[in-house]
Amino acid sequence: MTHLRVLSLAACLASTSAFALDQGEYRFNGFGTAGITHLGGEDDGRSYGVNGQTNDSWRGDQLSKLGGQFQYGLTDTVGVTVQATAKPEQDNWKANLEWAYLSWQATDALTLRAGRLRSPVYMYSETLDVGFTYPWLRLPDEVYSQVQVSNYEGADALYTLPLSFGSVSFQVAAGQAVNRNIFAADELYDIDYKKIFAANVSLATNDFGTVRVGYTEADINTDITARVNTVPFGTRATIGLNQLDDQKGKFTSIGYQYDNGTWLTANEWTSRIIERDGEGSTDAFYLMGGRRFGDFLAHVTYAQLDEDEGRQTSWTYGLNYNVTPTVIVKSEYKRVDTTGGYGGVFVENAQESYNHAAYAQTGGLFGSPARNYDGDIISVGVDFVF
């Protein structure tokens, strides 16, 4: 029990802070998630998820992560912030420097930052790793699997204007993210995002929730190729799965959150377009509703992902319990189905993708038909901040 006492004491102490730090002041804050997750109802070894670690064995490395953030006031208006995380990437744990920037509070309303910043792509982008700030253990994969880059090097400007009924914030960001990894066809590949430009506006009202509209674009370079056994003769060959050469990717996110203390809802719709012939947009959304019962929160989420003819849908049912104001135990059951011969967030390797394409192109003579997937994902874990 001692650790609980220490934790809540730390929580009390943590509330002695300032807006922007005064010169010489520093803060250390941390966050983490310890969770396990399991995919049932699919083939042996079939995996699911942004980095594909959810499969038919109970694993702790899809959801678990640990982060620390250090902030130091160089002067009363200029500060330095560094945030590091340890989290899994595909099958390995990896240390990441997520934030490393200088900030300047130019006026009461305007802050300028430069360095390595988190890319403000989604509604929850900037707290992607801080599970404590959202209701799920697993952010809706349908939306949150689409853009995998979590930070960039560049600069942004934040402007917040108080209003009589709430506040409105604007953010514009520009920079680049090169030599990053992207998980595709069960492997990690190199990807460069150049000329990143992002802008978002967030209107927070006191009584009617918060609306956020965000847009991000970047020139993408990647060469996702793999060696496969070709049909009909079984010879080895290299095929290109997704090759982008400075093609512009555009991502739009529209989100709405509301929380009156008892009822809450979080919703987001996204659309991703990569400018290239013959490819449409990838659209996704989720709708989440929940109700608090004392320290418990029960919530339900419907999510959908559409890409060409394929569709993934899911229902998630969750129950959270606030052990202390800074520690939440979460449990979740997610039922996922795909239609239209679509892999969705399920992982298909390059050989499978090739076989499906060969089947479609040869009218069923060779290869194997594209198939649908379904699964039951159970996740249990703890989110905390300090």
Added chain:
Amino acid sequence: MKLLTRALSACVLLAAATVAQAEVAVIVNAAATAAPSQSDVANIFLGKDKSLKGVDQKDWNPTKDKFYSAVASKNESQLKSYWSGLVFTGKGQPLPSVADDAAVVAKVGAEADAIGYVDKAAVTDKVKVLFTLP
């Protein structure tokens, strides 16, 4: 287990020890000319409006509970979650805080641009009551 956990939680213990009955007064310096409305006060204490310097209470107590539930519709967990969102996006830091009602009154009484909230019984002539929360 649940009761034991809560009893050991220093913050919660304080909140549970006294039952909130008294009115909460939102106060500014006696010489202050600014008269923010309740929604302005919410913005100040949520770090969105920096025109006045909010003085927070350090521990979660009945006065703090009543203040945040009335002006911002947030309980302790929700307020923690809100600030986590700002701290970990580098967009803000929780307000400076002092120990109790008397310390808030002293600070607001001494600084022209400070604003705080206290149990109405703690108000002195050094500060001016903007409004009370029943």
